[in-house]
Amino acid sequence: MFRDQLNRTIHLPEAPKRIISLVPSQTELLYTLGLDEEVVGITKFCVHPESWFRSKTRVGGTKNVRMDVIRELSPDLIIANKEENTAEDVKALMEHYPVWVSNIQSLEDACEMITGIGAITRKTDAATQLADTVRQRFAALRPLPHPVPTAYFIWRDPWMAAGGDTFIHQMLQHCGLQNVFADIPRYPAIDEEQLAASGCRLVLLSSEPYPFKEKHIHEIQAILPDAHVMLVDGELFSWYGSRLLEAPAYFQTLISEISGIFDLPAVSQG
Numbered sequence: 285m286f287r288d289q290l291n292r293t294i295h296l297p298e299a300p301k302r303i304i305s306l307v308p309s310q311t312e313l314l315y316t317l318g319l320d321e322e323v324v325g326i327t328k329f330c331v332h333p334e335s336w337f338r339s340k341t342r343v344g345g346t347k348n349v350r351m352d353v354i355r356e357l358s359p360d361l362i363i364a365n366k367e368e369n370t371a372e373d374v375k376a377l378m379e380h381y382p383v384w385v386s387n388i389q390s391l392e393d394a395c396e397m398i399t400g401i402g403a404i405t406r407k408t409d410a411a412t413q414l415a416d417t418v419r420q421r422f423a424a425l426r427p428l429p430h431p432v433p434t435a436y437f438i439w440r441d442p443w444m445a446a447g448g449d450t451f452i453h454q455m456l457q458h459c460g461l462q463n464v465f466a467d468i469p470r471y472p473a474i475d476e477e478q479l480a481a482s483g484c485r486l487v488l489l490s491s492e493p494y495p496f497k498e499k500h501i502h503e504i505q506a507i508l509p510d511a512h513v514m515l516v517d518g519e520l521f522s523w524y525g526s527r528l529l530e531a532p533a534y535f536q537t538l539i540s541e542i543s544g545i546f547d548l549p550a551v552s553q554g
Contacts, residue, residue, distance in 0.1 A: 286404045289387040289397060290366065296382050299406040300361035304354060305330065306346055306373075307365040310386065313398060313525030314363070316414065317407040325357045332519075332527070349373045354381075363401065386524075390454050391422055394524035414526060421532040427460030428539055429549050434461040434486040435479065437504075438518070439494045442473040455521045459535050461486070461542075476507050485511050486542065490518035512545050 286294045304325035305311040311330035314323050325343045326336060341357060344350035346368045354362075359381055364374050366387040377383050384404055386397040395415040402411020436446040436456060446452035448466035456463050464482040465472060487504050489496035501513045516538065520531045542548075 286384070286400070288384045288400065289393065290385050292385065294382050294384055294404065296361060296404055300359075300382075300404070302357065302359045303361045303363065303405070304343060304357060304359040305363045306343070306349060306369050307363060307386070308332070308346070308368075309519075309523035309525035309527060310363050310365065310397070310401065311336065311525075312523070312527060313401060314405070316526035317402060317405060317410050319405055319407065322405070324359065325354065347373070349377070351376065361404065388451055388524045389449060390451070391418075391458070391528075394451070394528060395419060397524065398526075414529070418528045421529065422458060425458055425532045425535055426539065427458060428543060429460070431460055431462035432486050432542060432546055432548075433464050433483050434488060435464050435474070435482060435484045436488045436490065436516075436521070437474075437494075437496070438471060438490050438492075440496070440500060440503075443475070443479070444471045445474050447472055451524055452521050455531070455535070459539055459542075479504075479507050484508060485546070487511055487513040488516045488521075489513065490516060490521065492518035492522070514541075 286296060288294060301322055303314065303319060303323045305314055305323060306327055308330045311326045312332040315333050315336060324341060326340045327344060327346050328342045329346055331337050343353045347370050362377055362381050362383045364383055364385045366385055374383060374385060388394050388397055395418055398415040399411050402408050434456060436452055438444055438446060445465045447468040447470050448463060449469045453463050453466060464484045487508065489500055496515055504513045517534060519527055520534045
């Protein structure tokens with residue numbers, strides 16, 4: 285008997301042998317846990333690892349799951365996420381298969397997800413070690429000594445930012461960045477007037493889901509001529525599986541760069 289992050293009970297008396305993952309970051313986690321043979325299906329957005337992206341059966345997208353393909357694969361476990369997958373799809377799948385659903389807003393939620401998936405896939409030791417390493421690396425992260433008012437954009441046309449109840453918001457906090465849209469939930473559409481009035485001094489343009497490029501920096505700069513605009517790796521801000529192992533080192537480099545841009549004191553060694 286296992287519990288997912290919606291506090292649902294999943295009965296799985298034997299180790300799963302046919303797993304489908306509907307979440308890109310959790311697909312990569314399954315790979316890190318050594319479940320190569322067991323994973324039979326992934327989404328078209330599960331780009332890591334590349335070998336799985338090229339070889340595993342794709343069951344549609346995260347929000348338009350192909351039920352016919354899933355039925356053909358006959359899974360004995362499906363891994364889903366409350367935000368990335370639709371409630372309708374997850375509910376329909378639950379009627380026929382064991383579905384383990386994650387619900388992640390914080391680093392600790394992510395670590396609990398890692399150990400939870402490790403338990404249900406019978407990879408407890410590897411998952412526990414991975415989660416402990418993630419915690420240790422984040423604990424060693426040295427955030428900015430003074431918060432910098434920041435906007436983090438995930439989409440354009442309309443411009444959409446990360447709000448205060450998102451995992452991205454938590455990652456910004458770990459870096460010592462002050463999310464100027466923290467009082468707005470989810471991923472709000474932000475107009476030019478809101479952005480200009482936000483007090484924002486730093487704008488981060490994510491590499492995903494919208495592939496921001498150098499040309500988009502100039503569009504933001506026209507609205508906020510005195511702010512600094514940077515392109516950042518969206519996977520390291522939003523993927524909450526084993527990619528979290530890489531995030532602290534990336535964040536530390538970013539923190540050092542931002543410190544130099546704003547002429548902040550040297551980052552404390554903690």
